[in-house]
Amino acid sequence: MTKSSNAMWGGRFAAGPDAIMEAINASIGFDQRLAAQDIAGSRAHAAMLAATGILTDKDADAIREGLLTVLSEIEGGTFEFSTALEDIHMNVEARLKQLIGEPAGRLHTGRSRNDQVATDFRLWVRDQCDAAESAIVAVMQALLAQAEAGADWVMPGFTHLQTAQPVTWGHHMLAYVEMLGRDLSRIRDARKRMNESPLGAAALAGTGFPIDRHMTAQALGFDRPMANSLDAVADRDFALEFMSCASINAMHLSRLAEELVIWSSAQFRFVDMGDQWSTGSSIMPQKRNPDAAELLRAKIGRIMGANVGLMMVMKGLPLTYSKDMQEDKEQVFDAADNWLLALAAMAGMVTDMTANQDNLRAAAASGFSTATDLADWLVREAGLPFRDAHHVTGALVAKAEEKGCDLPDLTLEDMQAEHGDITASVFDVLTVEASVASRMSYGGTAPAQVRTQIARWKDILK
Ligand code: ARG
Numbered sequence: 460m461t462k463s464s465n466a467m468w469g470g471r472f473a474a475g476p477d478a479i480m481e482a483i484n485a486s487i488g489f490d491q492r493l494a495a496q497d498i499a500g501s502r503a504h505a506a507m508l509a510a511t512g513i514l515t516d517k518d519a520d521a522i523r524e525g526l527l528t529v530l531s532e533i534e535g536g537t538f539e540f541s542t543a544l545e546d547i548h549m550n551v552e553a554r555l556k557q558l559i560g561e562p563a564g565r566l567h568t569g570r571s572r573n574d575q576v577a578t579d580f581r582l583w584v585r586d587q588c589d590a591a592e593s594a595i596v597a598v599m600q601a602l603l604a605q606a607e608a609g610a611d612w613v614m615p616g617f618t619h620l621q622t623a624q625p626v627t628w629g630h631h632m633l634a635y636v637e638m639l640g641r642d643l644s645r646i647r648d649a650r651k652r653m654n655e656s657p658l659g660a661a662a663l664a665g666t667g668f669p670i671d672r673h674m675t676a677q678a679l680g681f682d683r684p685m686a687n688s689l690d691a692v693a694d695r696d697f698a699l700e701f702m703s704c705a706s707i708n709a710m711h712l713s714r715l716a717e718e719l720v721i722w723s724s725a726q727f728r729f730v731d732m733g734d735q736w737s738t739g740s741s742i743m744p745q746k747r748n749p750d751a752a753e754l755l756r757a758k759i760g761r762i763m764g765a766n767v768g769l770m771m772v773m774k775g776l777p778l779t780y781s782k783d784m785q786e787d788k789e790q791v792f793d794a795a796d797n798w799l800l801a802l803a804a805m806a807g808m809v810t811d812m813t814a815n816q817d818n819l820r821a822a823a824a825s826g827f828s829t830a831t832d833l834a835d836w837l838v839r840e841a842g843l844p845f846r847d848a849h850h851v852t853g854a855l856v857a858k859a860e861e862k863g864c865d866l867p868d869l870t871l872e873d874m875q876a877e878h879g880d881i882t883a884s885v886f887d888v889l890t891v892e893a894s895v896a897s898r899m900s901y902g903g904t905a906p907a908q909v910r911t912q913i914a915r916w917k918d919i920l921k
Contacts, residue, residue: 491547494533497547506523525563526551601809633916654680660689712758727822730814731815733811754804837878855877
């Protein structure tokens, strides 16, 4: 026996869909997450239809009351979603019909599921931008607190993960604050660009009904209606831009997570991750694994993957709407969920981690980290060209290596054997404290510079 055709669009169909067709066609399994946005969009549309005289006030009132009931049923978990009704739009409308009868059928006047879904999805992604914005700020605040606590703690700065020059803990934390500050401005910017209303574009060409798109745009908090109805139903660039912002930020979080994994290892011991963010091993009793940081490092993979996935869905589609675009949602839902989870985990980890000031300092003092300071001294005090100073310093590093000591442990005689003009005052620049304090160039690692930048960020984030 064939199933009967769809009540919403089945006028020209004699038979219902194959079960597999129903399975591949239905989106209700995931787009029910758009219920609140769908109902908000329908309420704005119904109010506008009444204001423009397309609907009677009586019908609009019935629709509004009915939609509120549907929303409370969905929020209360009593709503029965039906796969046969395909998606959230038709599930809501069908229930509205059961509740209020004939006026429900008038709600879809002057609109289509194409502008409806574009509107719902923009509203949803816009909410995620707001959530991400606060979540990024929370991580920045956690980093800022760390920076403030250790503005002058000395640690090794790395290039190629080899000891390069001493830097300050505060400076390192602020490097991430800067990166996240750009992520913040990116997501705010994306939000501004996406805040235009597709509603009223109808199927693709607009409508002959005298609708007021400015009214619905305003009711839904959009800055204005989109100016081209084809574009309004055809593009998903707002979702792609959201995921691009997410990807870049997740990449930053991943780099910090990678550092936390390295820093919490027995070989580094730069930080102790809180117990809250570590796990034990079922066989090795000594283990404290930085699982949260590792998982966070992996999140970029699925977020960027979702971004690329949707890009592939969109790239070959002729204008305007194609059903391919129904595949936009799960990617974005997954990216948004995992992004927000990653941000929350990072805020927690950074708040609860403890830097080991002594280990940081000891590591900073090893690896000939003040060799550049020695070369700079030779330029400044002995008048050597930098290339020559570099060469003399290299020879001194080799000598220290041979003696199994660090640069400040060499004797003045050792020094003078390489260059006769070296005096005892060279030892003043060889400590890690002197090294960082000297780096007073704007944006440099000197504690005084770091404190200036902490004050600037506190002001920005307050
Ligand atoms: N569930 C559909 C989607 O997510 C809604 C739009 C359907 N439009 C259509 N012309 N079949 O894309």
